[in-house]
Amino acid sequence: MEALILTVLLTSVPLIFAASGELVAERSGVLNLGVEGMMLMGAVSAFAATSILGNPYMGILAGAVAGAMTAAVFSLFTLGLATNQVATGLALTIFGSGLSGLVGAPFVGGTVDGLPNLAIPLFADIPVIGNLLFNHDIMAYISIGFLVLVAWFLNRTRAGLVLRAVGNSHDSAHALGYRVLLVRFGAVSFGGMMAGLGGAYLPLVLTPHWSEGMTAGRGWIALALVVFASWLPSRILVGALLFGGITIMQLAGQARGWAVPSQMLSMLPYIATIIVLVLIARNRAFASVNFPACLGKIYISTK
């Protein structure tokens, strides 16, 4: 049982990274559908840096930088040239998938030593919980740290308030003298960095190799998680664990020979997501209270 819970926790880490980054971008009013592409760029860069430099910690850095740089391409078009965010985001996914395949071609078939586990002294010795919560690689800790940081930043800091203001009404924020495009650039770059880190977790921890398209749709799940979480960071954690938990549960169910068709079990995580979305949507106030009113809208500075 403990091993199963551990699997749930680890499989959720990339989703927590990517979704909490995307949440910040969306709260600033930018819908970036290129998460999958940014994750792939993060994954290939992390793998390349680790296999060249022989140090997985450099891989983390490379993944973050690659994700942020890919997001900067998105910013250039949507913020600088005011292109449609949906179309540009999709283009970014295609671009990221293609470029990561190209960059990664020489690395296909190789493997690296992934990140080691860092047990937190004392805490890791607590029975059961110690091993589950305090004996992970550094990125697992960082993912939770970032999630707390995002929640604190959005709700407890002045800069977070400005970011939310930009997302809710860019014209008002502009009238108050805030630099809308700069705030959004920062938010999108942060989102890219987090997606890059989420992608980097695959070759550095979960499956220490590189192959094309290895994220297999996790960027899209991260996007859905943001809506699922109704734009609240704490619910990202719940959503990611729920999604991971049901995924692992259905695999374990098969291994234990539950008499349910495996195709049905495979649908479970998605059905659960849809049910929760419906439940959330029933209460309009609840669903829309954190919804960034300017999400996806193009902003052109009027000076």
Add this chain to the structure above:
Amino acid sequence: MNNKIIIGLIGAAVLGALYFMTSSEKTTDVAEKSNEVVKVGFVYLTTPGDHGWTYAHEVARQDVEKHFGDKVETTFVENVPEGPDSARVIRELATQGNDIIFTTSFGYMDHTIKVAKEFPNVKFEHITGYKRSPNVATGNIRFYEGRYVQGVVAGLMTKSNKIGYLASFPIPEVIQGINAFGIGLRSVNPKAEVSVIWVNSWYDPVKEADAAKVHIAEGADILAQHTDSPAMLQTAQKAGVHGFGQSSDMKAFAPKAQLFSSVNNWGPYYISKIQQMMDGKWSTGDGPDHWAGNTWVGMADDYLVLSPFENMPADVAKAAAQAAADIKSGKNKIFTGPIKDNAGKLRVPAGKTLNDGELFQTLDYYVDGISGKIPG
């Protein structure tokens, strides 16, 4: 406002799906076009970067170029989805003047047949299908032979008597593999049980790794896979258990965990069919006993190659080599009775061996040694 987002997300999903349908094309010019040059086209399901199924076909294409030199010119199109889109790609390759076209996935079957009617002078080779027409031949490898040997090794190696198996989709090829594994397992170990997890994907490294972790958590100490990524073996190595690689040699990914890989070797097939065409002897080899195609061969012809037996005691390696030798010599046909299903019912009486057609049409059960039921 929520509506817009929902519409946006639906649009995104549709466009995302469209993206996955896009394909890219690459041509390698090995020679100037002349009358002597045979043009060969290949349609790939994914990219050679998958290090599995398509990678094996790409290796074979390179073998073709090495073998024929400037007598051939090869073209391949990668990332071609198994839907109507594939007909467009196959037609394009035929229009470009390719003399023979290999379509390398099961789902291209009907589309290959359809396009072949429009180009009676072009030869088509469909991989792993069973439909033929005057200019469409089919080729396949007896993948299950390698899985029997895997079963033997697993049965001798396991201490917990629990074997974890990752499966992709319940199609005949996969069921044959699971059952051959079970028959091999039972031939040496009366107690061990195989538990199957259907990943419902050919390729999803994270999910494959998750499924492998679940198997290990449930007590499995030997893992086998009918999915394409090396994620399962890497997970096995990390957990200190053993497993088998798929389609290509995956030793580099898990040198301490890999017992051996069953490697698909399409090169000899491609070369022989192209040679037949050059000599004017190409045929579809129609015949009643060729359910899986006119060419369905395995270890005896080196179309299926087992990588070296490693990480196992010498006596296990010896037993594995013996099992492989018996399959090669034809002494062991694997699906020879008595075969019981996992509910104890006798399915194949003693002395009878399933023929190729029956392998495709009658295996709707798990043999003794596999737990659970075939989904669907």
